């Protein structure tokens with residue numbers, strides 16, 4: 194008899210087409226080198242026209258070339274992963290580990306309780322032994338509305354979970370499930386019954402939310418509400434911890450008599466004198482509280498809008514943690530961040546290329562970033578454990594034992610773990626738990642885990658594992674990207690910088706990979722230069738690029754065409770549309786000329802100690818008329834803001850430059866047509882593309898009447914400002 198053959202629980206395959214890609218990238222690099230040489234060798238002498246502009250362009254092109262080089266690290270060595278769930282179940286069906294799911298919410302006004310509990314229900318309904326599954330909701334708003342919704346959800350779960358199992362429902366967020374069905378699917382009695390139950394619950398929650406409070410009757414029915422009696426405000430209250438379902442209780446069963454997963458509500462203590470560290474603080478409180486309740490060795494973390502869209506994700510993730518030969522070094526398994534409310538052409542851009550390309554590239558060098566949601570961690574690594582090849586963590590576990598304390602005693606005992614002083618004089622937020630002090634606690638925490646010797650995995654199953662809500666206005670997306678790019682830049686300067694902390698600990702390819710994100714925001718300088726200088730020089734008739742007939746024109750043409758074609762192909766290959774790519778270019782420009790500028794400024798202020806970390810939560814609800822425009826893919830410029838003023842000014846500036854040129858060519862005939870095209874083709878092209886990409890903005894300034902247009906004050910400011918600059922440049 195031969196030995197049993199070892200069958201891996203997952204496999205890792207190199208992505209196809211890497212050789213061709215590498216050849217292409219090398220050719221592009223040669224083009225970039227030639228551009229640099231041309232710029233360096235042709236700097237106008239002091240006193241000559243265009244010297245400063247030229248030097249600016251040189252700087253910008255050096256930067257773009259450098260940044261392009263960084264982006265190669267995420268494309269050079271892509272890998273794809275495959276998990277074998279059947280093998281996992283064959284080997285470990287009875288020894289699966291306990292899994293704790295953390296859901297975070299922060300504000301019932303922009304993260305509606307009904308959305309939050311749909312996420313909670315979707316993770317409670319995972320295809321996983323319920324006695325091994327525990328769900329924790331952290332409510333940073335400590336809102337009794339959210340608590341009330343969770344209470345209702347805990348009751349509805351008794352019907353919903355068996356229904357999901359019986360009919361193998363997907364997705365298991367009730368709202369998403371009902372919305373996914375057509376009328377003809379909705380005939381049988383059991384369906385009508387579950388839908389009615391859901392609607393009853395949703396109505397109750399909706400009524401409470403509209404009233405802004407929970408009815409006295411509901412409060413009388415459930416003693417848990419008494420914990421709000423000493424509550425004074427969202428920023429000043431004691432910890433509230435309630436175990437709504439304790440799966441160790443005999444009574445914790447659904448209508449079919451099957452166990453329910455544990456469900457816990459936690460609102461950590463907040464006091465004005467103690468800083469709460471946003472989501473990282475919430476997560477750390479959950480890590481502690483859960484350690485005393487279920488202590489699952491695997492933790493899944495989702496944002497409150499990211500419902501589970503695939504009931505098998507836990508098993509998928511466990512394949513990466515439980516393989517006998519390859520799993521011991523894996524700290525976390527990150528799933529893509531995908532969204533449910535995207536429109537066809539994604540007017541505000543997407544994370545498409547990051548998910549379909551870049552994270553697979555990072556995975557080839559040791560693993561993707563932790564991006565805060567849709568990520569499974571080993572609990573120990575969150576405690577700061579160093580990787581060791583010898584002391585491996587065994588995840589296998591049997592059923593939890595019965596507890597001595599009753600639920601009430603347990604709650605009382607654990608509230609102190611969520612107190613606002615618990616972390617004082619401890620290493621929480623520093624050596625233990627998620628890291629504090631950075632707007633992207635997720636990226637920073639993931640980075641430090643990897644610097645302790647661990648690897649991570651990026652897994653993109655065919656059926657999306659999680660779906661969330663993406664921003665629906667320009668302002669929201671710019672604010673979000675400011676937070677992200679600022680956070681990533683903070684990491685660069687922090688003690689955990691991939692450069693000085695990561696070097697030697699991470700694969701150099703991954704260091705470069707991280708730098709891609711750390712250097713997001715400094716891209717603003719080169720982009721600003723490229724979108725202002727050539728256009729203004731165009732107005733003055735000064736050429737900044739080689740003549741069309743010059744041989745130096747070729748590398749420019751090659752790099753521009755090759756890079757644009759590549760980015761276009763990559764986008765389509767990632768599942769995007771043609772118009773989607775064009776929209777992506779616009780949002781690329783907008784982020785770089787607004788979010789990133791403020792990210793750099795705030796980081797500088799912070800380095801000099803005069804600014805604090807903030808976290809503006811992205812709204813997950815949209816007004817009806819805004820939603821309508823979103824669905825029609827009309828950009829929502831909306832309210833005035835410094836970011837919008839910059840965008841609008843830049844757009845106007847380019848428009849006036851182009852108009853100025855046309856005027857010179859056609860009306861005054863100051864310049865010959867042939868001469869202009871020969872010497873300034875690329876400048877005209879650049880300015881023309883900038884105008885073309887900004888068409889929706891001009892429309893929003895001059896023609897739109899709806900509320901999503903650019904506010905008149907912003908429009909006037911930007912026109913006056915850009916017109917004055919253009920006039921000065923043209924006539925002085």
Ligand SMILES: O=c1ccn([C@@H]2O[C@H](COP(=O)(O)OP(=O)(O)O[C@H]3O[C@H](CO)[C@@H](O)[C@H](O)[C@H]3O)[C@@H](O)[C@H]2O)c(=O)[nH]1
Pocket residue numbers: 297298299300304331333470471472475495496497498564565566632633634635673676677680808809810811812
């Ligand atoms: O003080 C806070 C602030 C936020 N949150 C929660 O954090 C999550 C993320 O907030 P959101 O406004 O949706 O930010 P996004 O930019 O969409 O989030 C991404 O980026 C964040 C870091 O900037 C990560 O924390 C997130 O997990 C990641 O999905 C939400 O569930 C919030 O409820 C808290 O629990 N407490």
Ligand SMILES: [Mn+2]
Pocket residue numbers: 496498661662811
């Ligand atoms: Mn979000």
